[in-house]
Amino acid sequence: MPFSPAPASLLRALSERGYAEPTPVQAAVLQPDSAERDLLVSAQTGSGKTVAYGLALGSTLLGDAERMGPGRAPLALVIAPTRELALQVQRELEWLYQAAGARVLACVGGMDARREQRLLSAGCHIVVGTPGRLRDHIERGQLDLSAIRAVVLDEADEMLDLGFREDLEAILDAAPTERRTLLFSATLPKEITGLARRYQKDALRIAMSSRDEPHRDIEYRAMPVAPHEAERAIVNILRFFEANGAIVFCATREAVRRLQGNLLERGFAVVALSGELSQLERNRALQSLRDGRARVCVATDVAARGLDLPDLGLVVHAELPHDAQVLQHRSGRTGRAGRKGVSVVLVPYNRRYQAERLLNTARIEATWTPPPSAEEIRNRDQARLASETLLTEPATEDDLVGARALLADRSAEDVAVALVRLHRSLLPSPEELTPQPERSQAPARSTERRQPRPANDGPSEAGGGGDGSVWFRMNVGRANNADPRWLVPFLCRRGHITKAEIGRIEIAERQCRVEIARHAAGRFSSSIRRPDTQDRHIRIEEERAGGRPAPKRAGPPRAKPAVG
The missing domain is CATH 3.40.50.300 (P-loop containing nucleotide triphosphate hydrolases)
Known part of the structure; x- marks a missing residue:
């Protein structure tokens, strides 16, 4: 079997679960040069590492036997960063070691500590827990580490990110020095390699992923x-x-x-x-x-x-x-x-x-x-409906009776329409979204610095630039400290546009004019009509063809507006 040389009881558990081939990290920990050694493994989350270190512990915990002896003090300790991951690891190790007769306990924050204490007192083989709860049980004398043969640190980088270094060091210092230490981490920054140097002996490094490597799947x-x-x-x-x-x-x-x-x-x-x-x-x-x-x-x-x-x-x-x-x-x-x-x-x-x-x-x-x-979603719904198993499964006699009764009163098209309606009624309705400009679909960005143009250098006709743009005016100007450095981000926020979609900016004493690319003007116009809680006093209006309307008299305060 590809998972050899794992113990026979673990091989049976893998077979019952439908495991046919090991993942790369599982195969690596089963190599002869990995046996009974400390391991420093960099493997991405989801690579099958829980089963990997479960298999790696097999020979350490079972030796040549197929089943564990009576559960007393734990033989292995697995440390995980979160409650959810610890409980998940417990479930994985339970089925993997079920045929071996192992008792696997979880000790995690947020659960009943007194119940955990009673279970520990009753004896077990493997303990899985979070750093804080495990340290608390150790310091209270409720978790006996004297028989520990192996310690596993799962997602070690996350545990350090979450501030568990002191807890980890306290747990590792309390465990017997003659033990295996298996350290699994998605990345291996210097903090992790430093921890490995301190607590591991002649560790075999297994690199299944590199730092910052994207997930290939x-x-x-x-x-x-x-x-x-x-x-x-x-x-x-x-x-x-x-x-x-x-x-x-x-x-x-x-x-x-x-x-x-x-x-x-x-x-x-x-x-x-x-x-x-x-x-x-x-x-x-x-x-x-x-x-x-x-x-x-x-x-x-x-x-x-x-x-x-x-x-x-x-x-x-x-x-x-x-x-x-x-x-x-x-x-x-x-x-x-x-x-x-x-x-x-x-x-x-x-x-x-x-x-x-x-x-x-x-x-x-x-x-x-x-x-x-919405149209793409409706098309995909139609394709999914066409491939539904309801349409391909053999009909029973009851199905045929019901179908013939429907077709006696309705046409086949009516029945098909009812099926489509029923299918749609079970799904949330798609949303209609504002069409996007073509240029926003390619990751290109203009690097030119935009400079405001003089007021007498305007477009050829009001309401639209000669180069395919639309002009808007705002009721702020130099008297209000209007400046492109805050106008540009303000316009992007209020109008839901990008910097590249803003053209010329003309700043007068009490007003300014802004050129918006024509393909973005509709989106900009729709967005600025919505109430703005941050800058209620700033008004933006599209210029009408044939003239430039004067701004309304109710002007803004002279202080520089806040643009968020």
């Missing part, structure tokens, strides 16, 4: 969108891909609550994960995703650390990640264990350059496309 898409249409775009993305599981990342708890509410209102089966939820609420949300009652999870970065959800085929970045590492960590929730996944980055028009720089830093080649349109 993930298709990246960048989708420019008007900021006010971001939530509608998310609706269409979820509808277009129709993944069995999807996670949408937001920056704050408030954004999570708002988006979850909007998606629920539109008919999606959605749950939320944020730091304010209790452990019971988090467990219920995760169980809903695992058993299929919910198909979408809206979460913050912190709440989603260490999540491993089955069949997660889609990740949506509702807000741009802060850096390349966050982008890769979020996206790594999909494309796991050989499965393909899609990661969609929503890019507000006025943050195009920031998104390009983020993708370049992460060394990710994303396909730039507009969000799916």
